[in-house]
Structure formats: C-alpha cells, structure tokens
Amino acid sequence: xxxxxxxxxGSSVADxxxxxxxxxxxxxxxxxxxxxxxxxxxxxxxxxELLDLAHAVVPGLPAVGRELDMLLTAGERISMALLxxxxxxxxxxxxxxxxSQAGMLTDDRHGAARIVSVTPDRVRHALDKGQIAxxxxxxxxxxxxxxxxxxGRGGSDTSAVALAAALDADVCEIYTDVDGVFTAxxxxxxxxxxxxxxxxxxxxxxxxxxxxxxxxxxxxxARRHGVTLHVRSxxxxxxxxxxxxxxRAGSTMEEPMIVGVAHDLSExxxxxxxVPDVPGTAARIFTIVAETGANVDMIVQNVSEAATGRTDISxxxxxxxxxxxxxxxxxxxxxxxxASLQHDDQIGKLALVGAGMRTNAGVSARLFKxxxxxxxxxxxxxxxxxxxxxxxxxxxxxxxxxxxxxxxELDGDDEAVxxxxxxx
Ligand code: ASP
Ligand code: MG
Numbered sequence: 001x002x003x004x005x006x007x008x009x010g011s012s013v014a015d016x017x018x019x020x021x022x023x024x025x026x027x028x029x030x031x032x033x034x035x036x037x038x039x040x041x042x043x044x045x046x047x048x049e050l051l052d053l054a055h056a057v058v059p060g061l062p063a064v065g066r067e068l069d070m071l072l073t074a075g076e077r078i079s080m081a082l083l084x085x086x087x088x089x090x091x092x093x094x095x096x097x098x099x100s101q102a103g104m105l106t107d108d109r110h111g112a113a114r115i116v117s118v119t120p121d122r123v124r125h126a127l128d129k130g131q132i133a134x135x136x137x138x139x140x141x142x143x144x145x146x147x148x149x150x151x152g153r154g155g156s157d158t159s160a161v162a163l164a165a166a167l168d169a170d171v172c173e174i175y176t177d178v179d180g181v182f183t184a185x186x187x188x189x190x191x192x193x194x195x196x197x198x199x200x201x202x203x204x205x206x207x208x209x210x211x212x213x214x215x216x217x218x219x220x221x222a223r224r225h226g227v228t229l230h231v232r233s234x235x236x237x238x239x240x241x242x243x244x245x246x247x248r249a250g251s252t253m254e255e256p257m258i259v260g261v262a263h264d265l266s267e268x269x270x271x272x273x274x275v276p277d278v279p280g281t282a283a284r285i286f287t288i289v290a291e292t293g294a295n296v297d298m299i300v301q302n303v304s305e306a307a308t309g310r311t312d313i314s315x316x317x318x319x320x321x322x323x324x325x326x327x328x329x330x331x332x333x334x335x336x337x338x339a340s341l342q343h344d345d346q347i348g349k350l351a352l353v354g355a356g357m358r359t360n361a362g363v364s365a366r367l368f369k370x371x372x373x374x375x376x377x378x379x380x381x382x383x384x385x386x387x388x389x390x391x392x393x394x395x396x397x398x399x400x401x402x403x404x405x406x407x408x409e410l411d412g413d414d415e416a417v418x419x420x421x422x423x424x
Contacts, residue, residue: 001034002034002170002171003034003036003037003127003169004029004034004035004036004037004170004171004173005160005161005163005164005171005172006026006029006036006037006038006039006160006173006175007156007157007159007172007174008038008041008234009156009175009176009177009234010043010046010047011176011177012041012177012235013041013043013044015043015044016082018234019043019082019083020086022038022083022175022234023083023086023087024090025234026038026087026092026094026132027087027090027092027132030132031092036133037132037133037135037163037164038132038133038135039134039135039137039156039160040076040079040080040134040137041075041076041079041156042072042075042076042079042138043075043079046079047072047075047138050071051068053071054068064110064112065110069110069111069147069148069149069150070148073098073099073136075138076099076137076156077098077136080097080098080134080135080136083096083134084134087132087134092132093129093131094131094132095126095131095132096135097122097123097126097135097136098136098139099136099137099138099139099140099141099159100139100140100148102118102122102135102136103118103121103122103123103166104135104139104141104159104162104163105118105119105143106140106142106149106151108149110149110150111150111152112150113142113149113150113151113152115151115162118163118165118166120166120167123163123167124167135163137155137156138150138156139151139159140159151217154215155215155217157174157214157217158215158217160174160218161218161229162221164222165222165225165226169227171228171229172222172227172228172229173230173231173240174218174229174232175232175233176213176231176232176234177234178233178417179194179232179233179236179238179416180196180231180232180233180239180240180241181194181195181213181231181241181243182194182195183260183261183405183412184260184262184263184401184405184410185212185262185263185401186417188398188401189401189411189416190416191405191411191413191414191415192405192410192412192416193412194238194240194241196239196242198241198242198259199245199246199355200222200223200229200243200244200245201245201386202353202354202355202386203243204219205353205384205386205387206260206262206353209263209264209349209351210262210266211262213231214231214243219243222243226245226248228242228243228245229242229244230243231243256356257354257357257360257408258352258354258356258363258410259353259355260352260354261351261352261408262350262353263349263350263397263401264349265348265349266318267316267317267318267319267347267349268316268318268322268343268344268347269314269316269343269345269379269391270314270315270317270322270325270341270342270344271312271313271314271342271343271344272312272313272314272336273312273338273339273340274310274312274338275310275311275312275313275336276337276338277309277310277311281336281337282301282313284332284336285329285336285338286299288328288329288336289315289317289325289328291328292321292324292328294317294324294325295321297315297317297349298315298349298380298382298389298391299314299315299382300313300315300380300382314380316347316349316391319345322343322345346394346395347379347391347394348391348393348394348396348397348400349391349392349397350389350390350400350401351387351390352389352408353387354386355386357385357386357388358385358386363388364381364383364388366408367388367390367404367408370403370404370406370407371392371403371404374399374403376392376400377393378390378392
C-alpha cells in the first residue's frame with residue numbers, strides 16, 4: 001500500500017461535473033488500496049475573479065495583504081468542501097482540511113508566504129482511520145500573527161509537494177489540463193511531444209524559463225526534499241511525466257541531450273546607456289534594482305568603447321516590475337553617472353534545456369543556425385550549464401520556438417492534445 005498525494009489544478013475542478021470526475025479518480029485510487037491525500041486549487045478562474053472583485057471594491061488596492069489572503073483562500077475553501085462531499089456521495093469516506101488545519105505553517109508574508117514547517121497530524125489521523133484527506137491548496141497559517149496566509153499565485157503545487165514531503169508520501173501526482181511535461185508548449189508547437197522522464201534539475205530550468213506546467217517553487221521544494229513528482233492529466237489515464245532526481249534514484253540511464261524548449265513573453269528589457277566602465281558601477285546599478293524587489297533574469301554588458309570609457313548594460317525582468325526599476329534608476333542618474341535609460345517590452349525569450357549539453361559541443365551553433373536560417377535576430381544570449389537562452393523580438397518568438405524544436409529533432413508524429421484551460 002502506498003501513500004499518494006494528488007494535486008488538482010483549477011481547470012481540473014472547474015465545475016460540478018469536473019469535481020465529480022476528480023472525486024471518481026480519487027475514489028478509484030483509494031479502492032486500489034492506496035492512501036490518498038488530495039490537494040485542491042480554486043475552481044477554474046475563481047482566484048482571478050476574486051481579485052477582480054477586490055479591485056472593483058477598492059480601485060488601486062495593493063496587490064497583497066491580510067484581507068486579500070482571507071478573500072483568495074475562499075476559492076480553495078469552496079473546492080475542498082465540494083470535493084469531500086462528492087467523494088462521500090460516491091461511497092468513500094473523506095474529510096477536508098484548511099491549510100492551517102493541515103499544519104501548513106508559514107512566515108507572515110501575505111501573498112508570498114514561505115513554508116516554515118508542515119505538521120499534518122490531523123491529515124495523518126484521518127488516513128489512519130481509512131479516510132481520504134482533502135487539503136486546501138495555496139493556504140497557510142502564521143503562528144505568530146495567527147493569520148491566514150497564501151503561498152503566492154500557483155502556490156497549491158507547492159502545498160502538495162510540502163505535504164508529500166512531510167507525510168513521506170511515495171509520490172506526489174500533479175493533475176493538470178495537459179498530459180504531462182512537453183518538449184515545448186503544445187499550444188505553440190502542435191508537434192510537441194510528452195517527455196516521459198525529466199530530471200528535477202532540467203525541470204527547474206524549464207520552469208524558470210517560462211514552462212508553466214509546474215510552479216517553480218514546487219520543483220525546488222521537491223528537489224530539496226527528495227519528492228518524486230508525477231505530472232498527469234486529470235482528463236485521461238495517460239502516463240504523464242515523472243520528475244525525478246537521478247542521484248537519489250540511482251539512475252544510470254543516459255539522458256537525451258535536449259529535453260525541451262521553453263518560452264516566455266512576460267519579460268521586458270531595460271538598457272542603461274553610457275555607464276562609466278569603472279569598478280563598482282554594476283554593483284551600484286543592481287543594488288538600486290534589487291532594492292525595488294525586482295527579479296532580474298538575463299544581464300548583458302557590452303565591451304566599453306575605448307574612446308569614451310563607457311558601456312551599456314541591459315537586463316531583462318518581469319514586465320510589471322520595469323516601471324519601478326526605471327523610476328528608481330532615473331532618480332540615481334547623476335550619482336551613477338549613466339547617460340540614459342531605454343525600455344523595451346516587445347521582447348521574447350527562448351530557452352533550450354538539456355543536461356546532455358554538458359558533454360555535447362555544438363549545441364549553441366546549431367541553435368543560432370536554426371534561428372538565422374529563419375531570419376530571426378538574436379538580441380541577447382545567456383547560458384547555464386544545461387540551458388541556452390536567447391532574446392528575440394516578441395512577434396518572432398513563436399516562429400523561433402518552432403524552428404528550434406524542429407532543428408533539435410524534438411517534433412513528434414502526432415498532434416499534442418490540450419484538454420482545457422491555459423496551461424495551469
Ligand atoms: N488558486 C491559486 C491561483 O490561482 C493557487 C493555485 O491555483 O495554485 O493562483
Ligand atoms: Mg488557479
């Protein structure tokens with residue numbers, strides 16, 4: 001008998017029929033003799049609708065706060081109770097728990113709380129009694145303030161992984177609206193293929209580069225705590241994708257050179273023009289940027305011109321963070337000594353990921369050739385050991401992803417099926 005944590009995303013519990021379908025799947029798992037803990041997201045787009053409502057009541061409301069967490073956790077509260085009722089009506093025993101009842105203790109950062117410990121005593125007790133435990137995803141509790149918190153958008157993947165780790169579950173199944181992790185977003189590349197197995201290291205790079213199938217924090221948490229993730233569709237019984245740690249699994253299997261291509265249209269580029277090329281300037285600039293709380297991704301600094309001793313520094317960051325950063329930098333223009341700022345929100349980012357890059361030469365040459373053959377200009381390049389990222393014009397990104405997918409022989413024979421939703 002195993003202990004399985006199953007997490008169901010918003011699109012898997014979008015309406016009454018979906019909730020009944022999910023209940024049936026959980027009951028079937030239980031009937032096979034396994035213990036089941038199910039973690040749920042809010043139904044469909046409930047979280048967005050609640051946010052819209054808050055902003056209609058208070059235009060200009062700050063994006064995070066105590067009352068917002070009270071409001072947003074209502075979404076998961078609805079789905080957890082309905083799911084427990086549906087399971088009971090199908091003849092199995094179930095009981096639902098809020099995040100705090102399930103022992104999801106966090107710090108006090110509303111809207112972005114970090115997990116400090118998980119003490120799922122009540123969940124374990126319910127399992128011992130033969131019940132199916134349903135747990136509210138996304139929600140936590142801070143012991144010091146006594147307040148409800150949320151883990152940030154998409155956080156219920158992390159709730160599920162944290163519970164799986166605390167309960168020492170055999171596997172954490174993440175049910176979504178696609179059949180697993182694909183070599184590219186099947187909405188963009190119809191010939192994208194399902195990846196049967198991917199290492200957590202590669203999955204982290206894919207998620208960081210814009211693959212939306214898993215919340216990046218959940219992959220990090222799973223990697224740190226040795227939780228095996230199994231990404232599956234709640235609409236089919238297909239095999240899905242296993243995300244695993246090859247060292248823990250003692251795997252000696254040779255991995256494919258490239259696992260996939262991720263893309264991201266959510267970033268903007270800021271260029272600081274005419275920066276004095278002297279020690280300390282980059283530190284100064286990125287201290288100012290960091291103080292705004294922005295998440296900088298790629299950074300490129302040009303060679304300075306001998307005549308002027310000045311250079312340009314460009315970096316990418318989430319579009320919505322660009323305004324604050326530009327303002328902060330502008331207010332330090334004279335003391336940092338740069339000439340001007342440029343802002344470009346029409347960029348796209350493509351990332352090619354694969355652990356085999358470590359030992360294969362020529363991957364970047366092949367990538368750049370594929371892009372140049374398609375007439376696509378590369379504006380920035382950055383690499384890690386197992387990833388190459390490039391920035392292109394936003395309107396060329398989809399083409400770029402397709403040609404690179406083909407160039408690395410990732411195209412499958414059949415069209416990928418997308419069951420519902422938007423990839424979450
Ligand atoms: N309902 C929350 C959101 O939409 C949490 C989640 O779905 O994981 O962000
Ligand atoms: Mg959601």
